[in-house]
Amino acid sequence: MQELQHWRLEREPAGLAWLTFDKAGESTNTLSEAAVRELGLVLDELEREPPKALVIRSGKNAGFIAGADIEEFTKIESAEGARALVQRGWDMYNRLAAVKYPTLALIRGHCMGGGTELALACRYRVAVDEPGTRIALPEVMLGIVPGWGGMLRLPQVIGPAAALDMMLSGRALDAKRAKRLGFADECVPPRVMDNAARMLATSGRPPRKLPLMQRLMNGPLKGFVAAQAKKQVMKRARPEHYPAPYAILDMWANYGGDALAVPADKPTSMNAIAASPTTKNLVRVYYLQERLKGFGKDSDFAPKHLHVIGAGVMGGDIAAWAALRGLTVTLQDQSVERIAPAIQRAAAAFKKKLRDDTQVRFTLDRLIPDPAGQGVRQADVVIEAIFENLEAKRKLFADIERIAKPGAVLATNTSSLKLEDIATALQNPARLVGIHFFNPVAKMPLVEVVEGASSDAAALKQAMAFVRKIDKLPLPVKSAPGFLVNAVLAPYMQEAMRCVDEGIAPEVVDEAALAFGMPLGPIELADTVGLDIAVAAGKELAGEGAVPPKKLLELVEAGHLGRKTGCGFYTYNQGKPAKQAAGAVPAGLAERLVRPLLDAVQRCLAQGVVADAELADAGVIFGTGFAPFTGGPMNYLKEHPQVGP
Ligand SMILES: NC(=O)c1ccc[n+]([C@@H]2O[C@H](COP(=O)([O-])OP(=O)(O)OC[C@H]3O[C@@H](n4cnc5c(N)ncnc54)[C@H](O)[C@@H]3O)[C@@H](O)[C@H]2O)c1
Structure with missing residues (x-):
């Protein structure tokens, strides 16, 4: 066999083969093009001389597999490039899933995206019960889809309801939950993991079968299940902002989980996903998050x-x-x-x-x-x-x-x-x-x-x-007053309340912000923070000579402080605001609301409150929920120069 750089294949005399993924020169395993190609060489070799069983494991302390190589992914510039990347993993894992000998993934530590899909292409999975074991298909958080067989196999293994929940939220399973849901056949402590893998891989045990109801939901009832799930997704993400969850539903329900089978002109196709600015911006958000995670890494301070x-x-x-x-x-x-x-x-x-x-x-x-x-x-x-x-x-x-x-x-x-x-x-x-x-x-x-x-x-x-x-x-x-997050939120909320003073219904103001991509409307946010706090923050942060919103002062004077008193701009029933239908949002309202926030971010940058535009974007996204699909306020300004000052 050709020399391998990233994988190690060892055979025991009794016929069991151990395949260890140990990416050369890196501390975590990522499935780069080279790593996937080498996996093909290993499968060639095992085809020539089939083992009694194959166990796939990681050679890294950090975890099993972190997923596809995001660096490579960011370099893709065309729909063809994106399709080729999907094809590569889809074909390879179909090949792995079709081998005659039993295969087992031994999962210890993180197991993400393409790593989870590799595990799903194996006949068995053993999850090692320790705090670092996290199993997820987080593609949706990057605006992409689990195209290497995740959409096909995860619903077959744990049932569509749990699988869609994982794929549409990106949420991770720990080892115990993985076992409970049926993703893992065994959940074992680290000291017995090799033995458990050896025994299960060579056991001849038939793969676990889904209960009948789950099989029906994965078959004739797919359309119904997808429609229910779509309703939930619509509450959280609008298709014009986040196409990926809608694509996942369509690909699972109508195309057998094959991302490449969706015709290119459909809004749920790989071509549409690759062309959407959301994907690029969510990858940016991922890198921003990584940058924040890096702070304090160079310190040996270990507080207990x-x-x-x-x-x-x-x-x-x-x-x-x-x-x-x-x-x-x-x-x-x-x-x-x-x-x-x-x-x-x-x-x-x-x-x-x-x-x-x-x-x-x-x-x-x-x-x-x-x-x-x-x-x-x-x-x-x-x-x-x-x-x-x-x-x-x-x-x-x-x-x-x-x-x-x-x-x-x-x-x-x-x-x-x-x-x-x-x-x-x-x-x-x-x-x-x-x-x-x-x-x-x-x-x-x-x-x-x-x-x-x-x-x-x-x-x-x-x-x-x-x-x-x-x-x-x-x-x-x-x-500095308000640091970054409160300094940008206060003028935005004040502007929203001024709109209410001008006679625009709170529902319309909130709808404009939601349509822009905010997680919560600014009026509901003010009610949630507390209107007394909004008055105090306004005094401090709205700038010299700013007149406080009239309605805000009236409400506070009357003791209506928002959600905590059951009444503010909205009245609350069991913590939920009673809202009328919003109706049409006037043109330009969203821009008017966001304008003071964008100005404040630029001001903070100019004053050195945050060191650079990337950190400003990271802070405003993770501190206020500012529409992640835009890549952050500074990125938004760059992409929409007409909104600039
Ligand atoms: N509430 C928010 O949304 C928020 C957000 C970020 C930061 N903060 C800041 O956090 C701080 C606390 O705010 P909070 O909303 O939790 O206030 P709070 O009124 O809910 O709680 C303050 C607590 O401090 C206790 N306390 C007062 N003096 C004390 C003393 N000398 N020794 C021990 N305990 C004492 C009080 O008994 C009370 O339980 C403030 O500085 C506030 O600016 C608040």
């Missing part, structure tokens, strides 16, 4: 203990999130009674998220009520999240500094106070940094790491390493 002061809306949720991510957390407030609601909220959230009583107990054990603030002494990171009062914060930090470990990160979660004004209360003001979370903490991926005038560079780096440790995306920003 977080101390949070203030168990309110933010502090309570920050503490719960960090405990969920494996840290020991002490949570301080003025009394046990003030901490109790946060622990209760955390318990409910853990239950929902972990679905395993033992894990819930372990996680709750890590979240320790600490009314006396004992934890400050041991903590690696201390986050202050008490109410927004400068004197109270100054006093607190003067006390914290005296007893905290010399190397501990000292951070404030303040949204509107000047970091510099708090920092001067410390003996060493350089120690203070901002770690600014967004509400709701569990849902918002971004955290701004704020550099004050005197903040120490090493402390900032440690703060970013901490943010990564709890699986959030750190955005380095300079201390």
